[in-house]
Amino acid sequence: MKLKIAFYSFFILLHCTANLIEKDVQILRTPARANYDKQKGQYTSCPFCQEINDDNDGQHYIIHRAQSFIIMLNLYPYAPGHMLIIPLRHIGNLYDLTDNELHELAELMALVSKACTQALCADACNIGLNLGKDAGASIPEHLHVHVVPRKHGDTGFISVIGNAQVVDPNLKMMYSVLKKYIEGAI
């Protein structure tokens, strides 16, 4: 117990100090990811491959299957409508993708960024890849491109000071809106 308290105090201290040093950092609070963080690293096999190989796209929130990639909702979103573009092949490096796959990825990135603004009415979006554990990837063995819709003020006072985030937790709604848009656009 004491050890636990010491651990948490250290963490809080670290956190406060970090905030003091760099006041410009905006914090996008993601309390819904607490469950995910607990089970992190406990996979026995690749969760993406399981979802890709299963034929229940609705249950896994797979929005679209392209030739070499799927677009799915992140079940533990940083923000509502957080999508992932994942290659069907289980590879960890960008340069393992063939030229054809890279070209398809370029088109899907454009499509999905458009879906953020047009289907979800987002003001902006972040697209990002963490390659390797040291870059922050929690499933580094299987590439995945994050697409995070952003709204003006989503790191505003409610989330930064009020310790709360205004999120519509309805994954099903996000799923149907995005599916409709993406299927219509292709």
Added chain:
Amino acid sequence: MKILYVPWRKKYAQDVNIKNECAEKKNCPFCTAFADNNDAKNYIIKRYNHNVLILNLYPYNAGHMMVIPYTHTSNIHELSPEARAEMVEIMSQASQVAQEKLGAHGVNIGMNLGKEAGAGIPSHIHLHVLPRWKGDTNFMPLLANTKTISFDLNEIYADLKKYF
């Protein structure tokens, strides 16, 4: 949250002129650098058909590169399919160089599309390729207010030019 501390970006952050006046092409720092014919001065590593690979002058970390299309646009979907395809190809190549030549342990790749997503120059899209090393957010930057960074912009520019 891990914090990658980048004090040398202060100059950039304070330069409100860059950030506010770049909506027009003539004030865009990227368009200006591309129109200039002094690639070494602008740290342009390589010019491709539709894109330019350039070093970030205000890097988050050593070897921070950016892939930037010639087209002055704020959306990826406004690029031609050829320009987009080339952009993603260069991104893949740059991640490989970062890992295999610079010895990075990981790489972050990202685009902030729009001001609300944190883009400093939202009117001209740019894709960041950021090499990462174990411990680059360790106790030194977090607690000692010091970020160790073992590179010189000119040296790494010369080094990277060889690999592209």
